[in-house]
Amino acid sequence: MPSLRSRALSAALIAAGRRRRFASVEAVRTRVAESARRPASHLPPRSLGRIADISRTFVGAWPVYEVSPRGSEPAARVLYVHGGSYIGELERPHWALIRTLVTQARARVVVPAYILAPRGTADRTVPVAADLLSGLIASGGEGGTVLIGDSAGAGLALAAAQRLRDRSGAQPSRIVLISPWLDVSMSHPDQAGIEADDPMLARPGLREAGRLYAGTLAADDPRVSPLHGAFEGLAPLTVFTGTRDVLVTDSRELVRRARAAGAEVEFHEEAGLPHVYPLLPLPEGRAARERIVGLIRSAACER
Incomplete structure (x- = not known):
């Protein structure tokens, strides 16, 4: 059973109308137009600069941030790809997770503020992300490399890992996907029933955001949609999802296809x-973050 705090947060999200952002094609187009007129900031919060x-x-054209533990050598490398339906910038919950990875896992975290759709499309974005991942793996030195993405960022992360595998065979130590969006068509037959219980996402707007990307x-x-890619030869995968997320079907299908291909x-x-509960201030989110920190620490032992 979800915690009381989780149930309260879901109720608050519904009351606040969070899902209206994705309720229609028009809602997404309006959001994209407003972002073009007044771009959101992707700058890290000042508080992060006081401890890292x-x-x-x-x-x-991509700004790429590197966040490292202050006063000590990082134990591992992380490439973190943020979510936002490919149309939203880095936000406070993303930076909060990055702070955890730096302070608790002692990781050097590389954070691309990639170009958003419709300017940034998959044919341009995936190769750059694959190049970043390749460079981070090749930099060596302080342990292994962990690739982490949430939501749309998880889709971009997985597509980058697949491209790098096809290009050179290289892979990070592990791939961590948080509530991944892996099929932009939003066509899974189970999604209609799940959508009614999702406090954050709706299919019409997601389809439009996916079309733009x-x-x-x-x-x-x-x-x-990396769900349609091959899964042989990928790094071990760790996937987090919740059942009040219309994208849970992508995670389930990923697990089925990846295991059938022999992936761990x-x-x-x-x-x-x-959706993205590991980024939220919930007991379950804290437990998920602790697991992610543990995975990075394990990667740090790879020499």
């Missing part, structure tokens, strides 16, 4: 929990 070393470089590619192109998968499905 932060630097910024550019990879092409796909650009000229088909929705089932693995660069857009650790799967956490929590009853009654919403």
